[in-house]
Amino acid sequence: MKVEQISIFLENKPGGLSSVTKALSDAKINIRALSLADTSDFGILRLIVDNVAKAKEVLNEKGFAVGKTHVVAVEVPDRPGGLNSILELLTGKGINVEYMYAFVERSGENAVIIFRFDSTDEAIEALKNNGFNVLKGEKVYGL
Amino acid sequence: MCFPSQIESVLLEIDGLEPHYQLIVDREGSLDTLEVQVEVREKIFSDEIRELQNMEKRITKDIKDYLGVTAKVKLVEPKSLQRFEGKAQRVIDKRII
Numbered sequence: 001m002k003v004e005q006i007s008i009f010l011e012n013k014p015g016g017l018s019s020v021t022k023a024l025s026d027a028k029i030n031i032r033a034l035s036l037a038d039t040s041d042f043g044i045l046r047l048i049v050d051n052v053a054k055a056k057e058v059l060n061e062k063g064f065a066v067g068k069t070h071v072v073a074v075e076v077p078d079r080p081g082g083l084n085s086i087l088e089l090l091t092g093k094g095i096n097v098e099y100m101y102a103f104v105e106r107s108g109e110n111a112v113i114i115f116r117f118d119s120t121d122e123a124i125e126a127l128k129n130n131g132f133n134v135l136k137g138e139k140v141y142g143l
Numbered sequence: 144m145c146f147p148s149q150i151e152s153v154l155l156e157i158d159g160l161e162p163h164y165q166l167i168v169d170r171e172g173s174l175d176t177l178e179v180q181v182e183v184r185e186k187i188f189s190d191e192i193r194e195l196q197n198m199e200k201r202i203t204k205d206i207k208d209y210l211g212v213t214a215k216v217k218l219v220e221p222k223s224l225q226r227f228e229g230k231a232q233r234v235i236d237k238r239i240i
């Protein structure tokens with residue numbers, strides 16, 4: 001029920017991001033979802049890709065510091081209150097969201113929200129028990 | 144001030160850091176400033192901003208505690224700092240005196 005996400009350390013300078021996208025493009029790796037967290041000096045690029053192992057390999061070859069983390073992908077109907085219903089549940093359980101990002105599925109009916117929790121297993125358990133659709137990794141890589 | 148080798152010993156005390164660093168000395172007004180650039184290797188890299196900022200703070204604090212010097216720590220990409228053969232040129236002095 002966990003999704004593998006890769007993260008890349010980037011300095012805050014022109015061309016940093018494009019050197020990552022160039023490497024992925026050359027290796028024919030498709031980006032499914034992404035978020036870029038930034039500070040004044042550096043950024044962390046977080047990516048869900050269709051081929052995690054290959055993406056990590058080509059980025060390592062280019063000399064990037066690449067991390068692999070487990071995140072949770074939850075599907076919610078794309079309508080007002082979708083995200084809120086998840087957060088209310090998690091707040092009630094005392095589960096903290098470290099960061100999150102979202103995208104809308106191609107069909108346009110559902111949104112997929114990617115979460116990084118402080119306690120991943122507990123969060124998955126709570127979401128499943130309350131009827132939320134937690135997506136499998138393979139489903140997200142191939143969306 | 145202090146010797147570059149003293150900064151190096153502080154960095155090497157921190158788990159996961161490698162001895163690839165560069166010191167940049169500059170001047171703001173009448174004060175000298177020190178920036179310590181440290182390469183981020185996968186051992187210390189995290190997907191959370193907070194963790195990396197904690198690492199910056201830890202390095203700043205250790206330099207202050209052990210050497211009494213206030214430095215600005217900047218994390219840089221792996222292998223982005225110049226490599227040296229023989230004697231390393233660790234310090235870049237940008238001061239115009």
